[in-house]
Amino acid sequence: MSENQPSHDVLHRLVHAAMLAPTAENCQPFSFVWNGKSLDVHHNVERAAHPLSCNFLTSQIALGCLMEAIALQSSVESWSPHFSLHLPDQLIDSLEGNPWLSVRFEPSTSHEADPLLEGLPFRCTDRRVYQGGDPADPLLASLEADSSDCDSTALRFLSTAPPKELVKHIVACDELFWHKPEGALSALKWIRFDDEQVSSTQDGVSGGNLAFSRLETEVLRWMPRSASLFRTMGTFGGKVVYGYRVTQQLRSACTLGCFATSDLSPQGIVQAGRRILRAWIRLNMAGYGFHPYSMVSMVALGAQHQLTGPLPVNFQRLFREGQTLLRRHFGLGPSQSPIWLFRAGKVDPLPKKHRTLRRPVQEVFSYEPA
Numbered sequence: 001m002s003e004n005q006p007s008h009d010v011l012h013r014l015v016h017a018a019m020l021a022p023t024a025e026n027c028q029p030f031s032f033v034w035n036g037k038s039l040d041v042h043h044n045v046e047r048a049a050h051p052l053s054c055n056f057l058t059s060q061i062a063l064g065c066l067m068e069a070i071a072l073q074s075s076v077e078s079w080s081p082h083f084s085l086h087l088p089d090q091l092i093d094s095l096e097g098n099p100w101l102s103v104r105f106e107p108s109t110s111h112e113a114d115p116l117l118e119g120l121p122f123r124c125t126d127r128r129v130y131q132g133g134d135p136a137d138p139l140l141a142s143l144e145a146d147s148s149d150c151d152s153t154a155l156r157f158l159s160t161a162p163p164k165e166l167v168k169h170i171v172a173c174d175e176l177f178w179h180k181p182e183g184a185l186s187a188l189k190w191i192r193f194d195d196e197q198v199s200s201t202q203d204g205v206s207g208g209n210l211a212f213s214r215l216e217t218e219v220l221r222w223m224p225r226s227a228s229l230f231r232t233m234g235t236f237g238g239k240v241v242y243g244y245r246v247t248q249q250l251r252s253a254c255t256l257g258c259f260a261t262s263d264l265s266p267q268g269i270v271q272a273g274r275r276i277l278r279a280w281i282r283l284n285m286a287g288y289g290f291h292p293y294s295m296v297s298m299v300a301l302g303a304q305h306q307l308t309g310p311l312p313v314n315f316q317r318l319f320r321e322g323q324t325l326l327r328r329h330f331g332l333g334p335s336q337s338p339i340w341l342f343r344a345g346k347v348d349p350l351p352k353k354h355r356t357l358r359r360p361v362q363e364v365f366s367y368e369p370a
């Protein structure tokens, strides 16, 4: 290995940090190839495919998080990363084979650790009921203000606990799962129902980390994977139970946050992903749980830009009106599109057994033959 390039150990640590970044459903769609000059990050369409994930919007956000994780780890290595994105506007399947991102490294003289690096291994999604919190906490204002010079991303918090109107809207949007069950069935693929499944796959989300009771999780586990059955279950109570759980989660939150961007190109979304990871780690480090709601934000945005498959007419209307609702509640300007909504609230640290795992570095990292 050339002295002008990071050693194997450094690359291993960088990839390990990159893998700690979140991905939708913990699908971990990225793999890494060192070609002697740059670390190429590839995207696996099969792992990332989701009937409601338009133009791989979720992977674009996840890529931004991954870049920020590499930047955090680089802050303690003697290298500074230079990122080159290779993302056309439409991320069609033909991209398979080409990397989404290349990272070159140049020697760096600074060894000052980014303070967020410490929180990276503990960042997590927490779907439990929270213990509220103070929406006037100065941390929230400081997160809103934390933006870089060329930043098209904004973060806004409500100055109150989640209002009824928004809670109702989020629950209504999530009902799409019952009307277009392909989305829910695809998500079910990533639920790991016992310890053996968790440890053999090292991906997906454990059943214990969902919003459901033990009994509800068991019903999900044994339910035949059939769209029509799922629809029927929705009609006969599933919708009500799920709506109740989501309402409970939202009512327990301190507040809601919304990321918005004025640049909806893949580059703009990836940039937002970088900002998302920093805010997420800061919230977790301060004792706040963080729980995203993609349906009301990301899926709704995709639907508006005709990036999702056909949706029932009432949901098209709901999503369209929802964008206006989010703009109003979060004080966003006409050029700012809400892309990601989440709840935050004080909560005890997530028990280790509920944390998601990551595939081992040796499974996702390789060297290109010389």
Ligand SMILES: Cc1cc2nc3c(=O)[nH]c(=O)nc-3n(C[C@H](O)[C@H](O)[C@H](O)COP(=O)(O)O)c2cc1C
Pocket (backbone or CB within 6 Å): 020, 021, 022, 023, 024, 025, 026, 027, 057, 058, 059, 061, 062, 123, 124, 125, 126, 127, 204, 205, 291, 292, 293, 294, 295, 355, 356
């Ligand atoms: C782009 C993206 C979208 C996500 N959307 C949701 C969501 O709608 N609901 C949810 O409960 N979790 C959502 N998550 C959280 C992931 O399921 C979670 O990050 C993943 O399982 C890894 O777990 P961790 O965050 O605890 O490391 C999302 C994550 C990402 C990166």
